[in-house]
Amino acid sequence: MRDTRRDAPAIEIYAGLSEAEFAEWRSRAESVAAELAATALERDRANQDPFEEIELLRKAGLLGFAVPRALGGAGANLAQALEISRIISAADGSIGQLIAYHYSNGVWSYILGTPEQWQGTARGVAEEGWFQGGVSNPRDPKAELEKTANGYLISGRRTFATGASIAQILTVTVWDGEKRVHFQFPPSRKGISFEGDWDNLGQRLTASGSVIFDRVEATDADLLSGLDNYAGDxxxxxxxxxxxxxxxxxxxxxxxxxxxxxxxxxxxxxxxxxxxxxxxxxxxxxxxxxxxxxxxxxxxxxxxxxxxxxxxxxxxxxxxxxxxxxxxxxxxxxxxxxxxxxxxxxxxxxxxxxxxxxxxxxxxxxxxxxxxxxxxxxxxxxxxxxxxxxxxxxxxxxxxxxxxxxxxxxxxx
Known part of the structure; x- marks a missing residue:
């Protein structure tokens, strides 16, 4: 189906692959899964951020699997993307969670962003191999959002920031008074640091530790504004x-x-x-x-x-x-x-x-x-x-x- 939002270019989103095409991608995912399964226990015990594992997904093209073909991706639908996440999860639950969250953050970008914002992120995923992370735990203590002449400053400590430390683009949710607002920017931005404190019973390779925002600058262009003029509920x-x-x-x-x-x-x-x-x-x-x-x-x-x-x-x-x-x-x-x-x-x-x-x-x-x-x-x-x-x-x-x-x-x- 095409993206029919106001002023959106005609792009087929989540169009889906044919049975033959999906069989090839399923086989590709199974090859990645076999490689992950061979070292899953060893890596679980080492408890390191999974940079190499995400690189495996990237090289296999799985990060861009659900991005529309017009933006450089494979054009899978959501059911197909979620099946890929099950295949990876069977081999390594942590990496399965990460690719599922990555696909979810793609959906979030589509819902929260303008067509231009969503397309920019989707192209980054497909063409540059971006992994999407998020900082959005609604139960965290409230972060500080300070408005400035040039945009915003974000300060505070957030937990359960799954995949944030290994991502190339982050979706960050903070409160502006009684309203939640959402930004997208790279984790390399000045003032962001990761505590590396995820040492839990399971899902040990999800990089789900804490992140510190120390007066991190965010601009109006970083603010996801797709819902501001949404025509529906x-x-x-x-x-x-x-x-x-x-x-x-x-x-x-x-x-x-x-x-x-x-x-x-x-x-x-x-x-x-x-x-x-x-x-x-x-x-x-x-x-x-x-x-x-x-x-x-x-x-x-x-x-x-x-x-x-x-x-x-x-x-x-x-x-x-x-x-x-x-x-x-x-x-x-x-x-x-x-x-x-x-x-x-x-x-x-x-x-x-x-x-x-x-x-x-x-x-x-x-x-x-x-x-x-x-x-x-x-x-x-x-x-x-x-x-x-x-x-x-x-x-x-x-x-x-x-x-x-x-x-x-x-x-x-």
Whole structure:
């Protein structure tokens, strides 16, 4: 579909690839995933910012995968981009999260920016290999925004700045009074420093540490102003950013679960020993193992089906522009809520329950099967899934669809 926003050049955004074209890109992503998987445990323990890993994505062309062809990218649609994120996540959950966030920041640029701003960033991604990072945690202490004759000065400490230290362009959200405003500028700008303090249980290679802004200059040109004169419901349009964030979580959770199940299957085939009481010759014949793998595989398949359905509906909503109704927005939010609940439950079950088949010897650190659970457990507490269940329940019992979430300014630092 074409970008039909006012004054926007006719550019086909998220047009999608043919089955044959996408098969080639899927194969390319699988090659990258295989290279990542070979060193995932070693790199997880080293806990370094993933510059080399992002370079792998860049060289494979995956950073520009969802950029329109007219701007130098591959022209994938959102469902295809999210499938690529699942492939990478199965091999390395951290890098899967990063590429999913990168695609999400591309959506944010499209929603928040003017056509000219969005196209400038998209060209940078496709032609120069930019990785997009973000600094947007709404629960952080309020940063200081000072207006000057030449623009703005940003000061404060922000946390959970995923990918910011390895990015070439940042989307930075701050409060201007009661209103959130968004800027885009490079992380090399004077006054920005990274603390390198991300040392958590899982997702250790996401460069999600803290960033300091010390009177960082931002100009009016850096201010993303695409919503200022939006013809439709601004809260609904802005609320699509939150929904896509939830949708990328769904996909990389499921990717990690797929990776865990495959790793466990390989372990049982290579190292599994039949339980003495079973009377079997091979562990792969154990009916309880078969039941377990069947249940976990079915759960992942259900999650992927929901994720793909939600991705297609999300793209339709994004491209509907001002024509998107409150009913359609709420139905989309409900579907993404359902996918989030399923993906969270399935990913936690898969990554924990595989040990029922792999057994005690598989807990040896050299096998590294714990990396999958550590990764999903770390990110699934990103925001409480109970609140998504509450929204689903409101519809199931009271036929009340979700509405865009309203954020209020946090306290000052």
């Amino acid at each position: 601004v809260e609904q349009r802005d609320g699509l950013r939150v929904l896509f964030s939830q949708l990328i979580f769904v996909n990389f959770y499921l990717g990690i679960a797929e990776g865990a199940l495959e790793a466990a299957s390989a372990y049982v085939r290579s190292h599994g020993r039949p339980w003495p009481e079973s009377g079997l010759e091979r562990a792969t014949e154990d009916p309880y193992h078969l039941q377990l793998f069947g249940r976990l595989s079915a759960g992942i398949a259900a999650g992927v089906a929901l994720a793909d359905k939600a991705a297609a509906l999300y793209q339709a909503a994004l491209l509907a522009g001002p024509a998107l109704t409150a009913q359609a927005w709420g139905e989309l939010a409900l579907l993404i809520d359902q996918a989030k609940v399923v993906a969270t439950k399935v990913s936690l079950e898969v990554t924990a329950d595989i040990y029922e088949a792999t057994g005690a010897r598989s807990t040896a650190n050299k096998y590294g099967l714990d990396i999958y659970w550590r990764n999903v457990r770390t990110h699934t507490v990103h925001d409480p899934v109970s609140y998504r269940l509450r929204e689903i329940g409101e519809f199931a019992l009271n036929q009340t669809l979700p509405k865009p979430r309203v954020f209020t300014p946090p306290a000052k630092a």
